[in-house]
Amino acid sequence: MFENDALRLLVAVAKCGSFTQAAVRLNYTQSAVSRRIAALEQQAGGPLFDRLPRGVRLTPAGRALHRHATEVLDRLVRAERELAVLHAGQGxxxxxxxxxxxxxxxxxxxxxxxxxxxxxxxxxxxxxxxxxxxxxxxxxxxxxxxxxxxxxxxxxxxxxxxxxxxDDELFVVLPQGHRLAEAGTFDLRELRDEAWLQSAYGDRPTMLADACARAGFTPRKVIRIAEWTGKFGYVAAGLGVALVPSLAARAVPDTLVLCRLTDPALRRxxxxxxxxxxxxxxxxxxxxxxxxxxxxxxxxxxxx
Known part of the structure; x- marks a missing residue:
C-alpha cells in the first residue's frame, strides 16, 4: 500500500521535525515534500503530522505508521546486505x-x-x-x-x-574367506548362486537386477536391507554378497573384501x-x- 520512498520521507520528516529541513537533507524542494506527505496522509486516511508554528510533529496515527516504517526500512536494509553477500558468494x-x-x-x-x-x-x-x-x-x-x-x-x-x-563403477563386496576373495577381478556370473543384499523395494529397477540381467542370470535369493551398515553386517556374517558403487567404497569395513567386475558397463x-x-x-x-x-x-x- 505504501511506497518505500514515501515511508523514507515520513521517517526523515519525523527526524528533522520540519518539511524544509527534510527537503534539504533529501535534496527535494519543500513543496515536493509537502505534496508527498499530503499524498501519504491521503493513503493513511488522515493527518500524520501536526503542522506547528515551528515545524511539524507526528500525530498518533503518524507515530503508528512511523513505527512500522522504521521496521520495514530496517528489514529492507538488512535484506540488501544479505543479498549483497549472497551474490558475492561470501554468505x-x-x-x-x-x-x-x-x-x-x-x-x-x-x-x-x-x-x-x-x-x-x-x-x-x-x-x-x-x-x-x-x-x-x-x-x-x-x-x-x-x-x-x-x-x-x-x-x-x-x-x-x-x-x-x-564414473561410478560397481564393485562387489565379499566376506573374508570367500572362494573369490583373492581373485581381485572376476565376472559377475561367478556369483550367480549367491544370496544378494539390496535395499530397493517394489517395482523400481535396481542396479542389482540390471547387472545380473547383463550377466545372464537372476539372483536366486535377495535379502532386502535398507542401510549400508546392515548390508555390510550381513556380508561379514557370510549371509550374502552385495554390489557397492565406487562412491561408497570408503565406507566398506576393512574386514570385508572389495573386488572389481570384468564388465566395464557396470557403472553410472x-x-x-x-x-x-x-x-x-x-x-x-x-x-x-x-x-x-x-x-x-x-x-x-x-x-x-
Missing part, C-alpha cells in the same frame, strides 16, 4: 542435495573445503533420489544437486544445467546439476566437487 544459505552414496565422501569432502574458503556460507544439506533432486532444483528449493544417470538417464528438466563429475555417470542462474557459492562448490571427483581414491583394500 547466505546454500541448499545442497545429493543421492545417498554421494554423501559418503564426495560431497562431505567438497563441503569441508567450501567451509574453509567461504566460512560465511551456511549449507543446508539434504538427500534424495535423482528425480526428486532435479525437481527440487526446478522448484528453486535447491541451489546445487549431485545426481546420476541411473537407471534411465538424467531427467530432461528446463532451467537446469549439468556437468559430468565422474555422476553429474552436478545447477539452476540456469547459479549462486557464486554454488559455482565454487561445483568446482570443488569436480576436483574431488578427479582425485578421489575410490578403491581400498584387496580390489585391484
Amino acid at each position: 547466505g544459505l546454500l541448499h545442497v542435495g545429493a543421492f545417498a552414496t554421494a554423501n559418503i565422501s564426495l560431497v562431505p569432502g567438497a563441503l569441508r573445503l567450501l567451509r574453509d574458503t567461504r566460512p560465511g556460507v551456511e549449507v543446508a544439506a539434504s538427500e534424495g533420489p535423482t528425480e526428486t533432486l532435479m525437481r527440487r532444483l526446478t522448484d528453486g528449493a535447491l541451489d546445487l544437486a549431485v545426481v546420476s544417470d541411473y537407471p534411465s538417464g538424467l531427467p530432461q528438466t528446463d532451467g537446469v544445467t549439468t556437468t559430468v563429475l565422474c 555417470i555422476v553429474h552436478v546439476a545447477l539452476p540456469t542462474t547459479p549462486l557464486p557459492a554454488a559455482l565454487e562448490l561445483r568446482d570443488l566437487l569436480r576436483a574431488a571427483a578427479g582425485t578421489r581414491d575410490t578403491v581400498h583394500g584387496p580390489a585391484r
Whole structure:
C-alpha cells in the first residue's frame, strides 16, 4: 500500500521535525515534500503530522505508521546486505542435495573445503533420489544437486544445467574367506548362486537386477536391507554378497573384501546439476566437487 520512498520521507520528516529541513537533507524542494506527505496522509486516511508554528510533529496515527516504517526500512536494509553477500558468494544459505552414496565422501569432502574458503556460507544439506533432486532444483528449493544417470538417464528438466563429475563403477563386496576373495577381478556370473543384499523395494529397477540381467542370470535369493551398515553386517556374517558403487567404497569395513567386475558397463555417470542462474557459492562448490571427483581414491583394500 505504501511506497518505500514515501515511508523514507515520513521517517526523515519525523527526524528533522520540519518539511524544509527534510527537503534539504533529501535534496527535494519543500513543496515536493509537502505534496508527498499530503499524498501519504491521503493513503493513511488522515493527518500524520501536526503542522506547528515551528515545524511539524507526528500525530498518533503518524507515530503508528512511523513505527512500522522504521521496521520495514530496517528489514529492507538488512535484506540488501544479505543479498549483497549472497551474490558475492561470501554468505547466505546454500541448499545442497545429493543421492545417498554421494554423501559418503564426495560431497562431505567438497563441503569441508567450501567451509574453509567461504566460512560465511551456511549449507543446508539434504538427500534424495535423482528425480526428486532435479525437481527440487526446478522448484528453486535447491541451489546445487549431485545426481546420476541411473537407471534411465538424467531427467530432461528446463532451467537446469549439468556437468559430468565422474564414473561410478560397481564393485562387489565379499566376506573374508570367500572362494573369490583373492581373485581381485572376476565376472559377475561367478556369483550367480549367491544370496544378494539390496535395499530397493517394489517395482523400481535396481542396479542389482540390471547387472545380473547383463550377466545372464537372476539372483536366486535377495535379502532386502535398507542401510549400508546392515548390508555390510550381513556380508561379514557370510549371509550374502552385495554390489557397492565406487562412491561408497570408503565406507566398506576393512574386514570385508572389495573386488572389481570384468564388465566395464557396470557403472553410472555422476553429474552436478545447477539452476540456469547459479549462486557464486554454488559455482565454487561445483568446482570443488569436480576436483574431488578427479582425485578421489575410490578403491581400498584387496580390489585391484
